[in-house]
Amino acid sequence: MLIAQLTDIHIGFDPEEEPEELNLRRFRATLARLLAGPNRPDMLVVSGDITDNGDVESFEDAAALLEACPFPVWPMVGNHDSREGLFRAFPNVRGEGGFVHYAVDAGGLRLILLDTLEPGRHGGAFCGARAKWLADELAAHPDTPTVIFMHHPPVVSGIDWMDPAADEDWIARFGAVVSGQDQIVAIHCGHLHRPISTTFRGIPLSVTSSVAPLVAMDLRPVDMHHPDGRDLITTEPPRYALHRWDGETLISHYEDVSGWHALAHYTDKLQPMIHDMFGERGPRD
Numbered sequence: 361m362l363i364a365q366l367t368d369i370h371i372g373f374d375p376e377e378e379p380e381e382l383n384l385r386r387f388r389a390t391l392a393r394l395l396a397g398p399n400r401p402d403m404l405v406v407s408g409d410i411t412d413n414g415d416v417e418s419f420e421d422a423a424a425l426l427e428a429c430p431f432p433v434w435p436m437v438g439n440h441d442s443r444e445g446l447f448r449a450f451p452n453v454r455g456e457g458g459f460v461h462y463a464v465d466a467g468g469l470r471l472i473l474l475d476t477l478e479p480g481r482h483g484g485a486f487c488g489a490r491a492k493w494l495a496d497e498l499a500a501h502p503d504t505p506t507v508i509f510m511h512h513p514p515v516v517s518g519i520d521w522m523d524p525a526a527d528e529d530w531i532a533r534f535g536a537v538v539s540g541q542d543q544i545v546a547i548h549c550g551h552l553h554r555p556i557s558t559t560f561r562g563i564p565l566s567v568t569s570s571v572a573p574l575v576a577m578d579l580r581p582v583d584m585h586h587p588d589g590r591d592l593i594t595t596e597p598p599r600y601a602l603h604r605w606d607g608e609t610l611i612s613h614y615e616d617v618s619g620w621h622a623l624a625h626y627t628d629k630l631q632p633m634i635h636d637m638f639g640e641r642g643p644r645d
């Protein structure tokens with residue numbers, strides 16, 4: 361089971377740009393790699409900030425491009441999106457109680473896709489209603505390996521201007537629900553526009569880098585009153601994740617979409633080395 365994850369596409373950031381905006385070009389390139397590369401996913405999670413302004417037109421642009429996917433696509437909302445726009449562009453997504461949260465079976469692995477949007481706010485949110493929904497979902501399947509996808513990482517990364525405070529209520533509320541839930545094998549997020557891996561309440565947590573331009577890697581504190589001219593956004597290439605579930609273990613792979621080419625290929629010249637490497641694994645059928 362291969363679960364692809366794209367995040368933070370931000371369509372509609374610069375709709376006036378000719379011939380088409382940078383974010384749309386980066387999205388096309390990422391989809392092209394996903395569809396033409398050697399690793400055909402079984403499904404795709406798009407973990408929020410699909411659009412930049414939440415408008416219906418940008419959602420429809422995204423949905424139209426995603427129609428090229430010959431596998432299910434599971435969209436989520438980020439802080440730049442709107443629930444109304446997502447529900448209109450992706451009518452297969454039902455949600456519950458007005459929230460864009462739902463669960464998906466992925467070959468014995470259960471995906472729970474959360475809604476951490478609070479309109480008008482940059483950072484995350486997780487109210488009592490959403491906490492109850494998640495607690496009920498976890499309680500209903502206590503023995504099924506489960507991955508949680510959520511747009512906002514509930515952690516302090518060190519990229520100061522993007523971070524929440526560690527003690528925000530929504531983080532405590534989410535933490536209380538997932539603590540001690542041993543069926544949760546991983547939490548995968550977006551929003552940060554940079555890759556990180558860490559743990560949250562003992563659960564492995566990763567952020568997949570963005571399709572849209574990245575947030576600059578700068579861990580110095582930010583003075584919100586005094587701009588210091590530092591880099592904020594960069595042209596580092598788009599990247600996507602491919603989460604591989606073999607029935608026991610979830611392994612997450614990441615690939616840059618551009619800026620590289622192959623230096624070696626599997627030819628007769630390298631076959632002896634590969635043969636030896638297989639030999640080291642011990643006798644095989």
Ligand SMILES: [Fe+2]
Nearest residue numbers: 368409551553
């Ligand atoms: Fe974003």
Ligand SMILES: [Fe+2]
Nearest residue numbers: 409438439551
């Ligand atoms: Fe975001």
